Amino acid sequence: MNFRALLQVQATDHRIVQLEYRKQQLPERAAADVAKKALDFARAQVKKNEKRQGVITSEINRLELRGKELDTKKTKYETQLKSVIAMREVEALQHEIAGVNAEHSSLDDAELLLLDENETLDTALAASHDGMPHVESAANTAIAALGTAIAVLDADIAAAHAERSSLAALADADSMALYESVRARMSSAAVAEITKGSCGGCHTSMSPKEQAELKKVADTPDAVCPYCGCLLAV
Ligand SMILES: [Zn+2]
Numbered sequence: 001m002n003f004r005a006l007l008q009v010q011a012t013d014h015r016i017v018q019l020e021y022r023k024q025q026l027p028e029r030a031a032a033d034v035a036k037k038a039l040d041f042a043r044a045q046v047k048k049n050e051k052r053q054g055v056i057t058s059e060i061n062r063l064e065l066r067g068k069e070l071d072t073k074k075t076k077y078e079t080q081l082k083s084v085i086a087m088r089e090v091e092a093l094q095h096e097i098a099g100v101n102a103e104h105s106s107l108d109d110a111e112l113l114l115l116d117e118n119e120t121l122d123t124a125l126a127a128s129h130d131g132m133p134h135v136e137s138a139a140n141t142a143i144a145a146l147g148t149a150i151a152v153l154d155a156d157i158a159a160a161h162a163e164r165s166s167l168a169a170l171a172d173a174d175s176m177a178l179y180e181s182v183r184a185r186m187s188s189a190a191v192a193e194i195t196k197g198s199c200g201g202c203h204t205s206m207s208p209k210e211q212a213e214l215k216k217v218a219d220t221p222d223a224v225c226p227y228c229g230c231l232l233a234v
Contacts, residue, residue: 003218009179032139038138074101189230
């Protein structure tokens with residue numbers, strides 16, 4: 001076994017982890033998310049406003065239709081009014097006409113409100129239409145920039161993996177297997193050197209006796225830090 005060869009493998013593993021982390025944390029990723037959200041929002045606004053305009057159009061059509069019905073009714077009552085003489089009938093017809101007028105007036109009010117709202121929606125939709133190319137191109141640019149940044153990191157990651165493979169090939173299979181199993185359960189270093197009398201993994205200082213004992217078992221599965229359990233290249 002040769003633990004020293006593992007140090008370089010570990011350095012490459014560490015670099016791969018860092019590169020993967022950088023890939024996830026790319027500022028271009030956040031920028032692309034923001035731009036994509038802005039585009040989704042702008043598109044949703046257009047859809048919402050167009051849908052509302054559809055509702056308004058059919059509501060206005062309904063009011064217009066009802067208005068025509070009322071006009072017909074009123075004409076009918078007014079014609080009848082010309083031919084009745086009895087005061088009671090005159091009053092009844094006048095009452096009907098007043099009712100028709102009141103309903104017509106409230107229809108007109110409702111229609112005016114809807115027309116106002118429609119105009120506001122027209123303005124909003126025109127603004128959305130004008131702004132959409134900008135929002136779309138901003139999203140496309142941000143997504144492209146993210147793609148480029150990812151491609152650069154992917155190339156670095158692929159190179160690091162290739163380097164790791166050649167370094168792993170230089171180490172013996174038993175050392176590699178041991179390294180992988182220690183690495184799987186360690187959050188800190190899986191293999192370290194003793195630097196200035198301390199474990200390079202957990203930085204706990206070791207007595208000269210402990211260090212001497214480790215030297216005796218160098219490059220065996222017993223050459224581990226008694227404090228953190230990492231392999232020690234001594
Ligand atoms: Zn340690």
